[in-house]
Amino acid sequence: MIKFLNITKIYPPDILALKDASLEIKPKEFVLITGKSGAGKTTLLKLILVEEKPNQGKIFFEGQDLCKIRTGDLPQLRRKIGTVFQDYKLLFSKTVYENIAYVMEVMGADENEIKRDVSQILDIVGLENKAQSFPAQLSGGERQRTAIARALIHRPDIILADEPTGNLDPYNTSDILRLLLKINELGTTVILATHDKEIINSLEKRVITLDKGKIVRDEKKGRFIL
Amino acid sequence: MFVLLKRIIKSGWTSFSRDPGLMLGTIFIMLIPIASITFFFILKDTGQSLISSLEEKADISVYFKPDVQETDIFNIKKQLLKITEVKALEYISKEQALDEFIQRHKDDPVLMESLEELEITPFLALLNIKAFEASQYELISGFLEKQEFEDIIEKVDYYQRKPVIERIFLLTSFTNKVGIGLSIVLAIVAILVVFNTIRLAIIHRQEEIKVQRLVGASNWFIRGPFLVQGAISGIFAFIFCFLIFAALCWFLSPKLAILFSDLNIWNYFSSNFLFIILIQLATGVGLGIISSAIAIRKHLKI
Incomplete structure (x- = not known):
């Protein structure tokens, strides 16, 4: 590979x-x-x-x-490639949901597919209640989980x-x-x-x-x- | 393609709405050149119609000396009718002029008494001449200045009205030139301000742009929202400007009508609102996109 x-x-x-x-x-x-x-x-x-x-x-x-x-x-x-950076490299002007959805958006995924997959991954990484929070409002662990969710979302x-x-x-x-x-x-x-x-x-x-x-x-x- | 465009617009709108302070400043600055260009267009059109209406009213009145015989006047009238530039001629005798004066001032006892005191009629016979175009009055008045009419004609009042027409013409022509110059200067200022706003946004989000690249965003997916941001600022500036102009035209129209009876700027605004929308929208969106494009080209190396 x-x-x-x-x-x-x-x-x-x-x-x-x-x-x-x-x-x-x-x-x-x-x-x-x-x-x-x-x-x-x-x-x-x-x-x-x-x-x-x-x-x-x-x-x-x-x-x-x-x-x-x-x-x-x-x-x-x-x-x-899905990348998880040590310093998270999240998009600070976007919410947790938008950060994760962004990768699917650039790939041209369907809106319904984005909604479904982002909800699923938020559930997996335990951030379903933080979807509308901005990275600045998250703890280190939450930021890292957001970064992981972003790296995984597009399989x-x-x-x-x-x-x-x-x-x-x-x-x-x-x-x-x-x-x-x-x-x-x-x-x-x-x-x-x-x-x-x-x-x-x-x-x-x-x-x-x-x-x-x-x-x-x-x-x-x-x-x-x- | 449509989905991508929709997402770029949505992303641009989100960035715009999340930084209202900076964007309001940009909108305010963009308002100025849009307003200036709109003002210039309104002035150009209303000024032109004002001149046309004044020109329409313009005529030459030729006053004849008191002792001139009507046959001499009709002789001049005949000669004038041969001039192709003459559109219409009207003869007003001394008696007609007196009748008109009495009709107009019959309720003024002082004037009526003064008139009775006079033994002879103070009014002169006259010819009202209308030309097809304002520029043709010069030629007609030139004809009337001939040596042969010197003993017959008392005065030609074209020269008394000429300066007013010329002054209005000069004023609108001057304002048009200043308007164009001012609009260009203000447009450049607006481009620089919007450019700077987008430049700051790009610099502020340099790290984010890098991340966007690393997660696979294409060039236009990164650049597009900045262009959209500029365009949205232009659209908002247009909306504000349109409302301001509508309000101004509505309130000022009756006041201006007192000064210039032929001028109704509210009528002009309402009958030309599609054209005004087009001018303002094109200026706003154009300025926004041009300045964003310059900022992206200069500062967003992907």
């Missing part, structure tokens, strides 16, 4: 984020990306989302070369979650992990970037460990080793 071939990413002037990284992620996989802060986890996700482009190497997403993708084709690519091929539990208490953390596992069981590929030892050890999924931009470990049922 995703292939990284000898990817190097350097941020100007000379900050090395990824060095000669190669990996392959198959459909329906649940992959944990771990490493210290600055190891390159977020950059790896940004490259999949084509928020950044590599300096060297090639990235393929469902056979498409992301280094050669045209700007006009980016919206189509991004609609196949993407893959979910990229960058430290989705970083700002959450243990109750919310376990809720969100359960949700991600459930989505994965239903057939969606999940890439979860985290440096939370307990999450990694409890999930017993494939773990890719990064250190100073290099892939130092790639284990099928990995554990937290830094």
